[in-house]
Amino acid sequence: MKFSKKVLPMVLAMAMVPAMSMTAFASNASTPTTASTTVDISKHTFYAYQIFTGTLVEGTNTLSDVKWGDGVNSTDLLKALKVPKTFSDGVDFSKCSTPADVADIVGKWSDNSNNAKTFAKLVAANLTDVKTVGTESGKATLPKAGYYLIVDATAVSSKDDASNLSLLEVSKAETVTVRNKTSKTTLEKKVKDVNDSVLNSETTWQDSADYDIGDHIPYQLTATLGDLENYDTYKLVFHDEMTHLKLDENCEYSEHALKVKVGDRELNDNEYALNVNQNKNAFDITIADVKTLGGAEGMNVTVEYYAILGADAVIGATGNPNTSYLEYSNNPNKDGLGKTAPDKNIVFTYSVIANKKDEDGNPLAGAAFELWKKDAAGKWNSVKVIGATKTNDPNTGKDVYTQTETEKNNKIFEFKGIDDGEYKLSEVVTPSGYNSISDITFTVIAGHDILADNPQLRSLTAGELFIAQTESGKFTGAVTADIVNKSGSQLPETGGIGTTIFYVVGVILMLGAGVLLVTKKRMSSNR
Secondary structure, eight states: EEEOOOOOOOOOOOOOOOOOOOOOOOOOOOOOOOOOBBBGGGOOOOEEEEEEEEOOOSSSSSSEEEEEOTTTTTHHHHHTTTTTTTTTTTOOOOOOOSHHHHHHHHTOOTOOOHHHHHHHHHHHTTTTTOOOOOOOOTEEEESSSEEEEEEEHHHHTTTSOOOOEEEEEEESSSSEEOOOOOOOEEEEEOOOOTTTSSTOOOSBBBBBBEEETEEEEEEEEEEEEEEEEHHHHHHHOEEESSSSSOOOOTTTHHHHHOEEEEEEEOOOOGGGGEEETSSSSSEEEEESSSGGTOOTTEEEEEEEEEEEEEETEEEEEEEEOEEEEEEEEETTTSOOOOOOOEEEEEEOOOEEEEEEETSSOOOOOOOEEEEEEEEESSSSEEEEEEEEEEEEEETTEEEEEEEOOOHHHEEEEEEEEOEEEEEEEEEEEETTTBOOOEEEEEEEEEEESSOSSSOOOOEBBTTBBEEEEETTTTTEEEEEEEEEEOOOOOOTTSSSSHHHEEEEEEEEHHHHHHHHHHHHHHHHHHH
16 A cells, blocks of 8 residues: 655644744834744754655655554544534544545645645644654754654744644655744834924824823734634733833823724624733733634734823833734644743933022022913913912903912922923912012923833923933933022112202202203303
8 A cells, every 4th residue: 555645745734732932022212122923943852753654665655554653642532533514625534543544635635735734633632752863953854754843943932932833744764954833923013203392293102202290101912813724713911010100091182992803804802802900000912823813924913002101101211112022832742831031111200400500509498380281273372380370360361379387498390201292381479579580491402212022211301491400421301500689789778878869969960960060161252
């Protein structure tokens, strides 16, 4: 009896070992690591399990004198093959009793057919302990002529790596290079930036941004699917963790609601599971089987959501990082989840510090300031008042600023948690005995890596008056200025030296006028 494989070696599913292992390397400046779905199996170890043994006809894939190999439990495999409706297209192993009978049916299938894949899975479920370990990484060692199941034996569980699909191979005794029949899913995390003072300034998705404390910040997680063909089901689990940010779960604005999409189709709530932790600064989204939702190789699965920058946000170069990673099916041979390396982006925020000084450079108490920010429509909006409480007088419609005794002692005024944009600083309470200053306008401009594995704050300016502070070569995030008040002019009092001066000046003017009159008369008489 001869066993002739039409298209062999053939790729098939099911054998052993889960997981994956992709490493994201930190890049210099603003050059990000490029995600790749390619799996490097050249470093993987492979086992070869002999299904059939026989004599290989030279120059062909025809195996004669077919017998059961020692790599399979033939009794259990034969039982599994005979289970009704296991195979499609009316394939029937019920009358098979010998390895040659089985080989005769299998030999009629084409490479990558559903029946061939099913056969490989049944073989993988009925293996013995007899196997040949590859002598070289990325290669399988076949000790003698036969029909083999080649299994990826590399432990990839919880790594960014994937097990190679199990392969069926007819071969003579030789060492073969295993064909790469697997890929993995990748993840990118991005954020958008916007300058509130500039119309239509929202950026595309990038790796850093700056925002005011309390702002609602748009984020996007994007999983790019690997090859799903050889998986029965394909699971995705998005993990997201924020620092000094909280998920906008209550969705103050309807357009800020969390959205999950497979391709362009937005999923219904019952098509994924959302789990948010108690502090709302971490959440998971699980899609049990993306294949049933239309997922295919190269397609994007996205999660879009908004987070709110908290009052405890870190000011300056350290920023407020947000990291995500993805768990995904990574073993076409059996259940298993790989885990991508974390992808990070950072939101920066800054502070404005006004140091109140007198004209001699000494700290000066008694003032209060209000910071304003211009919006894209050109309107000035109050950010915060420090040093006083602001109320509106219903009778006059004017703002009123009142101070407590403690507030009167303020000499340093720090407005925390601002981002880039146009600002105005108004002195709303002037220290007693000093002249009020005019409003101070300035523009905060920041430069940070927009595409980088670890974004850095590169520059920070706020006009000529405010100076960006640094510490150990990094921006603290504070821009500071000395705001100077000059003492008021002293007006003269009645009866004092001030009036004497006026009298003296008056007498001098009168005497001068008399001298001028006498001179003119003499000149007239001499004509």
